[in-house]
Amino acid sequence: MAAGPGARGPRAAGGGRSLREARPRAVTPVTAPGRAERFRSLAETAFDILVIGGGISGAAVARDAARRGFRTALVEATDFAWGTSSRSSRLVHGGLRYLEHFELDLVFEASQERRTLLRIATHLVRPLEFHFPIFRDGRIGRRKLDAGMWLYDALSLFRNIERHQMLDTEAMLAREPGLRAEGLLGGARYFDAQVDDARLVVTTIVAAVEAGATLVNRAEVVRIDASDWPGHRALVRDAESGREVGVDALAIVNATGAWAEQILDRVAAGPRRPGPGDGSASAVRIRPSRGTHIHVARERVGHSGALIFEAPRDGRVMFILPWREDLTLIGTTDEFFEGPPHEVAATPGDIAYLLEATRGLFPASKLGPEDVISAWAGLRPLVAPPADGAEEGAVSREFEVHQHPPGVFTLSGGKLTSHRHMAEATVDRVQSFLAPAGVKPLRKVDTDKVPLPGARFRDLDALRGRIRARARAQGLERASADRLTRAYGTRANRVLDLVERTPRLGKRVVAERPHLLAEAVYSVRSEMALHVEDILFRRMRVGLETRSGTPEAARRVAEVVAPELDWTTERRTEEVKRALDFRAVDDGAIRELAARAKEGR
Ligand SMILES: Cc1cc2nc3c(=O)[nH]c(=O)nc-3n(C[C@H](O)[C@H](O)[C@H](O)COP(=O)(O)OP(=O)(O)OC[C@H]3O[C@@H](n4cnc5c(N)ncnc54)[C@H](O)[C@@H]3O)c2cc1C
Incomplete structure (x- = not known):
């Protein structure tokens, strides 16, 4: 099997492997120490589908593909949800304003998806x-x-x-x-x-892992060799160690949103042009x-x-x-x-x-x-x-799936609301492409029926009541209990388990917000957070919810996750700085506007 960027392993497609004969793959550990194993397994497995991009689109494609039984990998260059998917208006909506442009299909589809998400992610998506x-x-x-x-x-x-x-x-x-x-x-x-958009992404990522996909964050695709199908090879660089591995897959899904054109420029398959793959009339332009x-x-x-x-x-x-x-x-x-x-x-x-x-x-x-x-x-x-x-x-929010070169599918456009449907349509296309090679799904698509992790409960109020009671018994405030229910659903119990074992994790991250230190530990152990920045801005969101408390929150989070991630004192300091730098980019604009207002400009 291929172990590095230089070598090519035997191809499954040529042998006409049928997924019906394949055994489900073991779930790779999502803990930080398990990341090295996950990164290694990227090079050691011949995947059916490699998804590039860990925003909501990529996460949903990985969940869908893995649930159908395809051997699926996903790599994300930064952190899951780092891109647009943590920067939306956080609405799961039909899109009233699209009616002005008569985008009726878009509104119809989004309205259906709103209903589906209220059902499969009840704790995360709330009627407004x-x-x-x-x-x-x-x-x-x-x-x-x-x-x-x-x-x-x-x-x-x-x-x-x-x-x-x-x-x-x-x-x-x-x-x-x-x-x-x-x-x-x-x-x-x-x-x-x-909805909390970043939490929707992270929850979908966890769902993909639990369905058997291999997902790695801080792993960037730097080149794609798509010159001799069957099979493509993506060169993936680990941002943490600098190591590079070749990842083999029969099909690639480019779900990089605003980066989609950049990825296509990294494909070595001749110049990018409208492709014969599916008769699509135009090249992808974002x-x-x-x-x-x-x-x-x-x-x-x-x-x-x-x-x-x-x-x-x-x-x-x-x-x-x-x-x-x-x-x-x-x-x-x-x-x-x-x-x-x-x-x-x-x-x-x-x-x-x-x-x-x-x-x-x-x-x-x-x-x-x-x-x-x-x-x-x-x-x-x-x-x-x-x-x-x-x-x-006036530019369309409708999504498109282009195939070019053969086996490389680019998902573009779309909305947070319609991610599940977009993913289904994308995997349908990939499935048709793989079928002639004998690679078929094990199961039918079921992503509209199966609850996301933490959402397997009947009654949200009853769940909230149970979490409140347990939190109260641990001396926690109601605001913190309700936050846990909203963010984690039934898995709030796993956060409370941490508090039970280590009561000091029941303290707030920062005085003015109800977020608990236990959530930081949970996000490292169960949600693949690798840095303080990941925890504050995409797992807990607390980093944007306080004006001046972010430095304190960063220091306290760094302290509790340091033993989990083997951080030295110097590393903790670096992590705090890195998290504050992330916020500083936009804080600069606020300060500049305030200065202008003072000067009467
Ligand atoms: C201001 C704003 C408000 C919005 N509000 C709403 C809303 O309220 N409701 C709604 O339904 N939709 C909304 N949307 C749309 C919605 O947010 C987007 O459609 C959706 O988040 C796009 O997700 P994505 O996964 O396609 O892209 P992204 O979330 O951007 O993910 C792409 C990922 O690809 C990664 N990547 C890039 N290059 C590489 C590489 N070489 N290797 C590996 N990974 C790579 C990036 O790091 C990134 O994380 C809004 C959008 C914006 C901008």
């Missing part, structure tokens, strides 16, 4: 009541909104959480008393859902668009629920969303982005735009840069090209 206020000087009038709302209900086959309701001005103000009253013409109330969000304290805005509204400056549709018990998430901007994807960052202009829009809706808030707790930016991997002169918001 929205209000859409309309104003005399707005683009959208009452009649248009009502028609859109009916269509939205219809596209979910009238099976959304509740049907919409039109409200007059008085009713709207009764629900959101802080709203600008001037010119208000009432609006609508309807339902969508909210036109990334930057979207920025900010957190502020909920009391500073003065809203009570979720709002969707038109930004006063340009009429773009935006969100003000409740986050946790006490925070608000405001987003988003939409600007074409030209630079390298990993350099995307919030700009002072983005933050100013979000603050201005919020002040327009809630004038009494007088929200300013000093209110911003944190900011972050992500790239929408939109499928190009738009028609000449098309605006960012």
Whole structure:
């Protein structure tokens, strides 16, 4: 079997191996020490499918493929969910605003997926009541909104959480008393859902591991040799050790979102061009668009629920969303982005735009840069090209799967909401490609039925009650217990097991947030976190939920996970610095805006 980038092992496809004869593979350990074993097994196994990219798309493809019985690997260059999938508006939504562009298929499909996710990830995805206020000087009038709302209900086959309701001005103000009253013409109330996007990715990653896939983070694909199918070889570099291995797979799924073109440029199979693989008419082109969000304290805005509204400056549709018990998430901007994807960052202009829009809706808030707790930016991997002169918001969110060269499938576009469906469509394509080589699935796709890890329970309230009772017996606060239920579902018990064994892990990571130190240890042992940055920003999210507590949180987390990861004192210091550097990129924009405001610029 192949052991290094130079050597090629015997190919399974040529022999017409049938998966029906294959035995399920043992699950490789997800603990940090188990990572070396996982990285090694990348080189020692002939995979059916190698997935590149550990955002929601790649995670979902790996889960789907492994559940069908394909021998599946996934490599992620940084951390799982490091890319766009931890930088979204965190909505599982039909996408009301896509109705304006008549993307009815997209809304229909997303509405179905919203229902599926509410079922298979009940603890993570929660129904969210929205209000859409309309104003005399707005683009959208009452009649248009009502028609859109009916269509939205219809596209979910009238099976959304509740049907919409039109409200007059008085009713709207009764629900959101802080709203600008001037010119208000009432609006609508309807339902969508909210999710912690990074936790959805991590939970899907864990599901893929438990289905038998081999997943490695901090492992970057640097080259793909796709010149002589059957079989491709990807050269994968371990960012932790610098080691490189060759990974053999019959098919490759490029699920790298905004990086998709960069990956295709690393394929050695002749120049990239529209391919004969599936008759697709155009090469993949991604036109990334930057979207920025900010957190502020909920009391500073003065809203009570979720709002969707038109930004006063340009009429773009935006969100003000409740986050946790006490925070608000405001987003988003939409600007074409030209630079390298990993350099995307919030700009002072983005933050100013979000603050201005919020002040327009809630004038009494007088929200300013000093209110911003944190900011972050992500790239929408939109499928190009738009028609000449098309605006960012008008480029399709629809997803596409291109095959070129044969056996290399690139997934582009799409949404967090529709990830499961996108993955199913992608694996269907790969399955058809593999069938003539005798590689067939063991099982039918079932990802819409099987609950994600932690979601195998009947009644969320009953689960919450049990976790609260157990946490109370351990001396923990209700806020921490509820957070555990939301983030981990039934697996909150595993976090509580850690507290039971080591009571000091029941302490908060930072005084103002309910996150527990035990979660940090859990994320290293069970969720493949390798760095303090991974823990603070993508496993627990606490790093963005405090204005000044991140340094303390980083130090305390480094201290409790150091024995798990064999860190020296110097390494702990480095880890803290690295986590703070991650935040500093966007904090710089907040500071610059505050300085400009002070100088009256
Ligand atoms: C501002 C904003 C708001 C959004 N809001 C919503 C929303 O509310 N609801 C919704 O449904 N959708 C939303 N979306 C869309 C949604 O977030 C994206 O469609 C989705 O997250 C894309 O996931 P992905 O896995 O394709 O890409 P990513 O999450 O970017 O993952 C790609 C991964 O590939 C990795 N990678 C890159 N190069 C390599 C390499 N050489 N080797 C290995 N790995 C590599 C990257 O590190 C990255 O982690 C939003 C998008 C943005 C930008």
